[in-house]
Amino acid sequence: MSIVHAMPGFLIRRLNQISMSVFQERMQRLGLDLTSVQFAALVALSENPGIDQATLAGLIAHDRVTIGGVVDRLVAKDLVARRINPQDRRARQLALTDSGATLLQRLIPEVQALQHDILAGLSAAEVAAFVTLARRTTEAGNDRSRAPLRPRD
Amino acid sequence: MSIVHAMPGFLIRRLNQISMSVFQERMQRLGLDLTSVQFAALVALSENPGIDQATLAGLIAHDRVTIGGVVDRLVAKDLVARRINPQDRRARQLALTDSGATLLQRLIPEVQALQHDILAGLSAAEVAAFVTLARRTTEAGNDRSRAPLRPRD
DNA sequence: GGCATTTGGGTAGTATGCTAACGATCAGCA
DNA sequence: TGCTGATCGTTAGCATACTACCCAAATGCC
Numbered sequence: 001m002s003i004v005h006a007m008p009g010f011l012i013r014r015l016n017q018i019s020m021s022v023f024q025e026r027m028q029r030l031g032l033d034l035t036s037v038q039f040a041a042l043v044a045l046s047e048n049p050g051i052d053q054a055t056l057a058g059l060i061a062h063d064r065v066t067i068g069g070v071v072d073r074l075v076a077k078d079l080v081a082r083r084i085n086p087q088d089r090r091a092r093q094l095a096l097t098d099s100g101a102t103l104l105q106r107l108i109p110e111v112q113a114l115q116h117d118i119l120a121g122l123s124a125a126e127v128a129a130f131v132t133l134a135r136r137t138t139e140a141g142n143d144r145s146r147a148p149l150r151p152r153d
Numbered sequence: 154m155s156i157v158h159a160m161p162g163f164l165i166r167r168l169n170q171i172s173m174s175v176f177q178e179r180m181q182r183l184g185l186d187l188t189s190v191q192f193a194a195l196v197a198l199s200e201n202p203g204i205d206q207a208t209l210a211g212l213i214a215h216d217r218v219t220i221g222g223v224v225d226r227l228v229a230k231d232l233v234a235r236r237i238n239p240q241d242r243r244a245r246q247l248a249l250t251d252s253g254a255t256l257l258q259r260l261i262p263e264v265q266a267l268q269h270d271i272l273a274g275l276s277a278a279e280v281a282a283f284v285t286l287a288r289r290t291t292e293a294g295n296d297r298s299r300a301p302l303r304p305r306d
Numbered sequence: 307g308g309c310a311t312t313t314g315g316g317t318a319g320t321a322t323g324c325t326a327a328c329g330a331t332c333a334g335c336a
Numbered sequence: 337t338g339c340t341g342a343t344c345g346t347t348a349g350c351a352t353a354c355t356a357c358c359c360a361a362a363t364g365c366c
Contacts, residue, residue, distance in 0.1 A: 065316080151154070
């Protein structure tokens with residue numbers, strides 16, 4: 001066993017790899033072509049219609065460039081509408097399309113169900129313990145991230 | 154607070170974001186241009202000199218394409234030597250250069266020290282609990298990943 | 307009003323991290 | 337020996353995920 005295999009950084013990368021793979025596999029089985037980042041963006045837009053890309057980036061902890069590409073692809077799939085804000089012509093107002101809202105309602109229970117598969121081998125109590133620790137440390141380390149979480153209000 | 158912010162998948166992505174950022178920041182402060190993936194590859198090669206790229210990929214849980222690019226960059230930095238295996242002309246034998254071995258010895262204590270910063274806000278006992286849970290679930294979910302860990306022996 | 311600063315979005319560039327497909331090569335087997 | 341299948345590395349393509357930089361537009365301050 002290598003020394004790297006016990007390092008938190010390595011374990012976290014593996015967790016992320018497994019998480020993304022579980023998500024993608026489920027989407028494929030549903031016949032959908034959607035990533036977990038795109039899902040998070042749809043949820044954020046559903047909860048905050050009319051926000052611009054920079055705000056969206058802060059709500060799901062991404063940089064603006066990445067969000068620009070994600071929104072491009074969501075617009076191309078007709079899940080999100082993007083238009084210039086007349087009050088601030090720099091900004092793009094974002095909102096779910098009808099088709100995006102419909103898809104999201106179908107997706108939410110699926111995505112909630114697959115969270116269980118991500119942490120395979122753990123009991124319900126252990127999953128809860130993991131989530132508690134993860135929430136505390138991501139909050140403590142928020143500003144260490146290059147794209148911190150910036151919740152509204 | 155959005156419903157996604159409590160999902161394990163989202164928390165894991167945040168953890169990975171913070172982890173990569175902490176690593177990059179430390180490397181920058183050391184005046185080095187090295188990613189965590191490149192570090193993991195150097196460690197694996199130090200522990201297993203002479204392996205080929207596919208074996209290296211399995212040891213640090215990456216697909217062969219990604220490892221090809223990582224090795225390209227390590228060779229360009231003169232940290233790794235790559236040559237065709239005369240016994241199997243498909244394969245590339247990899248080994249650290251002297252400069253790679255020297256750098257790695259300097260890096261290992263630094264990287265071990267920064268692991269602590271990744272899980273900010275947790276006590277030593279909580280870090281240990283996190284690592285235990287993470288190890289168990291990544292082992293259980295190994296084959297769910299697209300690029301599973303394939304240890305030798 | 308005029309001007310410096312800030313902000314939103316974009317381009318260019320780099321590195322992961324994956325799929326699908328391909329050529330070269332090797333291993334097993336009739 | 338010749339064929340079949342597996343394996344190693346690579347290319348092409350896509351989607352994150354960032355930095356650095358730029359332009360346009362809004363904001364704050366005098």
